[in-house]
Amino acid sequence: MNEIKIFSPATVANVSCGFDVLGFCLDAIGDEMVVRKTKEKGIKITKIEGYDLPFEAEKNVAGVSALALIGHANPDCGFEIEIYKNIKPGSGIGSSSASAAGSVFAINELLGKPYNKTQLTNFAMKGEALASGSEHADNLAPGIFGGFTLVKSTVPLEILELPTPSQLYVTIIHPQIEIKTSEARAILPKEIPLKDAITQWANVGSLVHALHTNDYNLIQRSLQDVIVEPYRKSLIPYFEDVKSSALKIGALGCGISGSGPSIFVLTKGKQKAKDVEEAIKTVYSKTDIEFYTFTSAINTEGIKII
Numbered sequence: 001m002n003e004i005k006i007f008s009p010a011t012v013a014n015v016s017c018g019f020d021v022l023g024f025c026l027d028a029i030g031d032e033m034v035v036r037k038t039k040e041k042g043i044k045i046t047k048i049e050g051y052d053l054p055f056e057a058e059k060n061v062a063g064v065s066a067l068a069l070i071g072h073a074n075p076d077c078g079f080e081i082e083i084y085k086n087i088k089p090g091s092g093i094g095s096s097s098a099s100a101a102g103s104v105f106a107i108n109e110l111l112g113k114p115y116n117k118t119q120l121t122n123f124a125m126k127g128e129a130l131a132s133g134s135e136h137a138d139n140l141a142p143g144i145f146g147g148f149t150l151v152k153s154t155v156p157l158e159i160l161e162l163p164t165p166s167q168l169y170v171t172i173i174h175p176q177i178e179i180k181t182s183e184a185r186a187i188l189p190k191e192i193p194l195k196d197a198i199t200q201w202a203n204v205g206s207l208v209h210a211l212h213t214n215d216y217n218l219i220q221r222s223l224q225d226v227i228v229e230p231y232r233k234s235l236i237p238y239f240e241d242v243k244s245s246a247l248k249i250g251a252l253g254c255g256i257s258g259s260g261p262s263i264f265v266l267t268k269g270k271q272k273a274k275d276v277e278e279a280i281k282t283v284y285s286k287t288d289i290e291f292y293t294f295t296s297a298i299n300t301e302g303i304k305i306i
């Protein structure tokens with residue numbers, strides 16, 4: 001096989017209490033990428049559609065992660081990458097992650113799959129570091145593994161795959177502003193009160209237990225972020241209005257998707273997700289802020305060949 005086309009899904013990182021650790025994969029939206037072998041060695045990005053992004057491999061997360069992989073594999077060929085981007089950069093639903101993960105997934109397939117998913121995530125983290133200034137894997141892991149994931153550690157990289165309750169659905173609302181992950185990370189405190197840390201890790205533990213036991217009520221009681229959201233919510237206009245309107249009609253939980261500005265709402269059942277979508281639309285409809293919304297199931301497969 002000398003050419004491959006893949007779908008690289010959007011993802012939601014942090015998932016309220018799990019900053020830099022928890023994440024899940026979305027079904028409804030993702031990037032497409034075409035990668036083909038070339039006689040000439042190295043990485044070339046030959047087409048980008050959807051959004052303006054750098055063509056220089058060293059300035060594009062897809063190129064940086066691909067260079068990390070071939071630097072290790074040292075293949076006797078090169079690769080050219082076409083990016084058909086549907087996930088807006090700076091959206092908060094893993095635009096950079098979809099590119100970084102997609103290129104290494106595709107090259108790995110073309111090389112006969114010498115690397116496992118954890119090794120691919122490691123290469124892709126080099127791409128994420130270009131976008132956000134740090135090698136976090138909480139968007140990459142759900143994109144590559146599918147479903148819910150927990151990043152146990154980054155050095156060494158260890159990723160735990162968590163169950164996905166079958167009735168769990170997501171509503172995303174994306175106010176059309178850009179928040180760079182690097183900026184949203186810079187405003188976070190370097191130290192936190194022990195009381196808040198205890199609350200946060202109790203929520204992470206109970207959320208993980210809730211996923212394993214299919215306990216939607218416990219999911220609802222665990223989706224609380226007392227550490228990051230208080231700092232970042234001010235970056236997203238009307239965040240509290242969206243959150244309260246979603247919870248008022250029975251959502252399980254609502255939080256900032258990744259570093260924002262997208263907001264995610266978890267619900268039990270597809271219809272509830274649609275009801276939430278209608279409710280939260282009214283918040284921004286009353287303002288001059290452009291936005292879009294969608295609902296999605298949890299994508300348990302992750303990146304795939306198409």
Ligand SMILES: Nc1ncnc2c1ncn2[C@@H]1O[C@H](COP(=O)(O)OP(=O)(O)OP(=O)(O)O)[C@@H](O)[C@H]1O
Pocket residue numbers: 013053054059060061062083088089090091092093094095096097099100130131132139179180181182257258259260
């Ligand atoms: N192939 C690429 N796809 C997306 N963004 C890229 C790519 N290459 C470089 N970038 C840069 O990375 C930044 C987008 O990454 P950032 O992490 O800020 O947003 P995001 O990935 O959409 O959101 P989040 O990581 O919070 O889910 C933009 O500044 C963009 O120019």
Ligand SMILES: N[C@@H](CCO)C(=O)O
Pocket residue numbers: 013014019020021092094136138139181184185257258259
């Ligand atoms: N955990 C990262 C995710 C970015 O998508 C952050 O919130 O900075």
